[in-house]
Amino acid sequence: xxxxxxxxxxxxxxxxxxxxxxxxxxxxxxxxxxxxxxxxxxxxxxxxxxxxxxxxxxxxxxxxxxxxxxxxxxxxxxxxxxxxxxxxxxxxxxxxxxxxxxxxxxxxxxxx
Amino acid sequence: xxxxxxxxxxxxxxxxxxxxxxxxxxxxxxxxxxxxxxxxxxxxxxxxxxxxxxxxxxxxxxxxxxxxxxxxxxxxxxxxxxxxxxxxxxxxxxxxxxxxxxxxxxxxx
Numbered sequence: 001x002x003x004x005x006x007x008x009x010x011x012x013x014x015x016x017x018x019x020x021x022x023x024x025x026x027x028x029x030x031x032x033x034x035x036x037x038x039x040x041x042x043x044x045x046x047x048x049x050x051x052x053x054x055x056x057x058x059x060x061x062x063x064x065x066x067x068x069x070x071x072x073x074x075x076x077x078x079x080x081x082x083x084x085x086x087x088x089x090x091x092x093x094x095x096x097x098x099x100x101x102x103x104x105x106x107x108x109x110x111x112x
Numbered sequence: 113x114x115x116x117x118x119x120x121x122x123x124x125x126x127x128x129x130x131x132x133x134x135x136x137x138x139x140x141x142x143x144x145x146x147x148x149x150x151x152x153x154x155x156x157x158x159x160x161x162x163x164x165x166x167x168x169x170x171x172x173x174x175x176x177x178x179x180x181x182x183x184x185x186x187x188x189x190x191x192x193x194x195x196x197x198x199x200x201x202x203x204x205x206x207x208x209x210x211x212x213x214x215x216x217x218x219x220x221x
Contacts, residue, residue: 042213043156043199090155098144098203103155 001025004104005064006091012110013081021076021107023091031094032074033058033101041082043090049074050097081111115139116202118212125219126128129190133215136182143150144177147185149196150214161186161209190219 004025013019025032033048045058049068063085074093078085088108094103099100115118121207138143159167160167162174162183173186176218183202202213 040213043211045208097208100144100146100148100158100161100201101156101209104159106155 004091004093004102006089006104006107008107009105010108012112014080014112015082017081018077018079019081019109020078021089021090021091023074023104024072025074025091025093025102026072027093027095028071029093029095029102030071031097032068033092033094034064034074035090035092036060037090038087046089059106062103068080068105070077077107081109083111085109086111115210116200116212117206118198118215120182120215121178124194125217127190127219127221129192129219130186130188131217132173133185133198133200133217134178135184135202135212135215137139137200137202137210138181139202140178140181140206142202142204143207145174145183146201146209147172147174147183148199148201148211150188150199151196156211157220159198161218187217190217192219192221195219 007022024101035043044060047066054069055066067075090106091104094101147159148156149159150156166175171188175184197214197216200215
C-alpha cells in the first residue's frame with residue numbers, strides 16, 4: 001500500500017515551458033487535491049476533485065489546469081510556467097470532503 | 113480576523129517538557145478539526161483529529177473549545193523526535209480545509 005505518490009520529485013523549468021505533475025493514490029479515495037506551499041504562506045488549495053471526471057477550482061487556480069480521468073490519478077498541468085509558480089506542490093486525497101487529507105511526498109518545482 | 117491563526121513560535125523546550133499549542137479559527141460553523149505534523153522538507157502528516165469531547169493519543173492530547181473557537185494540542189514528555197512544525201487544520205465548509213501556517217517546535221537534549 002503506497003498511499004499517495006507523486007512524480008516527479010524535483011523539476012526545473014524555464015519560463016514559458018509546460019509540464020504535468022502526476023499524482024496517484026491506492027486508497028480508493030473519491031476526493032483528491034493539489035496544494036502549493038510557499039514560505040510564510042502555508043498550504044493553499046489550487047484545484048480539487050470530488051470524483052472521477054470532476055474538477056473544481058480552489059483558492060489559487062490561475063495558471064494551472066487539472067484532470068481526473070481515472071479515480072486513482074489526478075494530474076496538475078502548468079501550460080506556461082512563470083517564476084511565481086516556483087513552489088512545493090503537494091497532492092492529497094481523502095475519503096470525504098470533511099475528512100483528513102493524506103499527502104504525497106511533494107514535488108519541488110523551480111521556474112527560472 | 114484570519115481564518116486559522118497559530119503562534120508561529122518557535123517553541124524551544126528541553127526533553128521531557130510539556131508544551132501546548134493553541135489555534136483559533138474564525139468560522140463558527142466549522143465541523144472538523146485536525147492537527148498535522150510536518151517535518152522539514154517533508155509532507156504534512158495527520159497527527160490526530162480533534163473531537164468535541166477532547167481526545168488523547170499517547171503523549172498527545174487535543175482539545176476543542178467551540179465557544180471560544182480554539183483548539184489546542186498538548187504534548188507531554190517531549191522527545192527530540194517531536195521537533196517539527198505543527199499545523200492546525202479546520203474544515204471551513206463542504207470540502208474546504210483551511211490550514212494554519214504552523215507552529216514550530218524544537219526539542220533539545
